Amino acid sequence: MAASEPTDAPRRPRGRPRKPLGDANERSATRERLIRIGLEVLSETGWDATGLARVLKEAKVPKGSFYHYFSSKDDFGLAVVAAYEAYFAERLARSFGNTALSLPEQLATFIDAGRRGLIKHAFPRGCIVGNLGQELGGVNPVFRTALAGVFERWEAALADALAQAQACEALADDVDPQAAARFFWMGWEGAVLRAKLAASVQPVDEFEAGYFRYLNLPAPEVSPGELPPSARSN
Amino acid sequence: MAASEPTDAPRRPRGRPRKPLGDANERSATRERLIRIGLEVLSETGWDATGLARVLKEAKVPKGSFYHYFSSKDDFGLAVVAAYEAYFAERLARSFGNTALSLPEQLATFIDAGRRGLIKHAFPRGCIVGNLGQELGGVNPVFRTALAGVFERWEAALADALAQAQACEALADDVDPQAAARFFWMGWEGAVLRAKLAASVQPVDEFEAGYFRYLNLPAPEVSPGELPPSARSN
Numbered sequence: 079m080a081a082s083e084p085t086d087a088p089r090r091p092r093g094r095p096r097k098p099l100g101d102a103n104e105r106s107a108t109r110e111r112l113i114r115i116g117l118e119v120l121s122e123t124g125w126d127a128t129g130l131a132r133v134l135k136e137a138k139v140p141k142g143s144f145y146h147y148f149s150s151k152d153d154f155g156l157a158v159v160a161a162y163e164a165y166f167a168e169r170l171a172r173s174f175g176n177t178a179l180s181l182p183e184q185l186a187t188f189i190d191a192g193r194r195g196l197i198k199h200a201f202p203r204g205c206i207v208g209n210l211g212q213e214l215g216g217v218n219p220v221f222r223t224a225l226a227g228v229f230e231r232w233e234a235a236l237a238d239a240l241a242q243a244q245a246c247e248a249l250a251d252d253v254d255p256q257a258a259a260r261f262f263w264m265g266w267e268g269a270v271l272r273a274k275l276a277a278s279v280q281p282v283d284e285f286e287a288g289y290f291r292y293l294n295l296p297a298p299e300v301s302p303g304e305l306p307p308s309a310r311s312n
Numbered sequence: 313m314a315a316s317e318p319t320d321a322p323r324r325p326r327g328r329p330r331k332p333l334g335d336a337n338e339r340s341a342t343r344e345r346l347i348r349i350g351l352e353v354l355s356e357t358g359w360d361a362t363g364l365a366r367v368l369k370e371a372k373v374p375k376g377s378f379y380h381y382f383s384s385k386d387d388f389g390l391a392v393v394a395a396y397e398a399y400f401a402e403r404l405a406r407s408f409g410n411t412a413l414s415l416p417e418q419l420a421t422f423i424d425a426g427r428r429g430l431i432k433h434a435f436p437r438g439c440i441v442g443n444l445g446q447e448l449g450g451v452n453p454v455f456r457t458a459l460a461g462v463f464e465r466w467e468a469a470l471a472d473a474l475a476q477a478q479a480c481e482a483l484a485d486d487v488d489p490q491a492a493a494r495f496f497w498m499g500w501e502g503a504v505l506r507a508k509l510a511a512s513v514q515p516v517d518e519f520e521a522g523y524f525r526y527l528n529l530p531a532p533e534v535s536p537g538e539l540p541p542s543a544r545s546n
Binding site for chain 2: 266
């Protein structure tokens with residue numbers, strides 16, 4: 079559990095009642111601000127490297143009032159994970175949840191959004207759920223359960239799309255939608271990791287081609303004109 | 313670069329000549345001990361969470377003599393990565409490098425060793441290269457280059473095995489060995505991450521089945537008798 083000890087979290091004041099720090103609206107707005115900044119910081123660095131001090135400073139929140147907004151550093155981290163999932167839900171709705179698209183189009187839409195995200199942020203950012211899973215999955219049971227739950231819901235979204243494609247005979251019967259959805263997310267996390275290391279979207283392109291091969295579907299054309307050439311080389 | 317600052321590294325003493333700390337053999341033995349303990353600690357926690365103090369304490373090395381063995385915390389981390397790659401080279405030689413095995417047997421041998429490793433360590437450990445890549449790949453160029461190099465060498469080992477299978481007509485001609493090798497490692501890193509989160513080898517089983525499907529090879533039989541039932545459920 080060492081990795082979840084709030085080593086850099088401010089000390090909770092003892093034996094004193096909490097001072098009121100503004101009304102409920104203000105508290106809620108500050109909490110949201112801390113979560114938003116936490117999302118940025120956590121997508122670049124690890125959990126233990128995330129100086130809460132840096133988050134509080136950027137949010138202009140005095141160090142002593144952290145526990146007014148969150149009960150612990152873990153509580154803050156879980157709120158950031160929930161916010162990431164909420165942001166990600168829109169992206170899933172636009173791809174796997176969009177029944178106006180064919181399955182290949184759904185997959186290409188999801189993958190392309192990831193490709194653009196990596197380029198936009200010049201690659202240092204990755205998937206918060208993947209990052210935290212690697213760092214804390216083995217050592218922090220609270221995060222392990224939360225992160226496994228996020229992956230299960232992401233898998234369910236894709237499994238539904240795969241099952242629907244199967245119902246329309248747009249996907250072979252011998253594909254197990256659940257297994258195929260899990261296979262997708264394993265590879266996707268690996269592709270994002272490799273794209274970060276290579277500072278290139280090529281691993282994402284290769285994952286896309288591989289996953290289409292796995293499903294036995296023709297791979298979609300990548301539209302190279304829409305990506306800067308620098309993103310296609312090392 | 314913030315993530316690579318040696319925040320918990322001991323301060324290098326200034327303006328004083330280093331005291332001799334034993335002969336070259338002793339120095340080398342202590343260095344090896346620090347690397348071995350670093351391997352254990354780093355496979356459980358993140359880089360920034362890896363208190364060098366903990367490593368030094370377990371190695372019974374006084375804090376002040378760290379720079380006798382390594383020039384920086386990064387230098388130590390890179391030595392740990394190199395040691396991990398050396399350990400891993402044996403596993404690759406026994407699987408993808410073993411020409412007495414068929415391609416499906418080579419893949420199954422490699423994957424099974426990973427499965428056993430996860431069970432033996434009751435899942436908290438993962439792949440050091442994957443862990444460090446997630447945490448530092450985006451922010452630390454020195455680690456990024458080193459880790460990308462490790463993945464490239466691992467890919468080359470599998471790409472060779474795939475090309476040899478193709479030469480023996482044991483693998484379809486339309487598989488690109490390089491691309492298929494990269495697709496393997498992306499999925500493998502994801503499978504190990506998910507196994508950690510699920511505390512189960514099921515993601516590894518599913519990755520194996522998926523990769524065989526991708527290669528259009530019949531999946532090998534998993535020998536369930538050799539794994540404890542607890543490892544097959546959540």
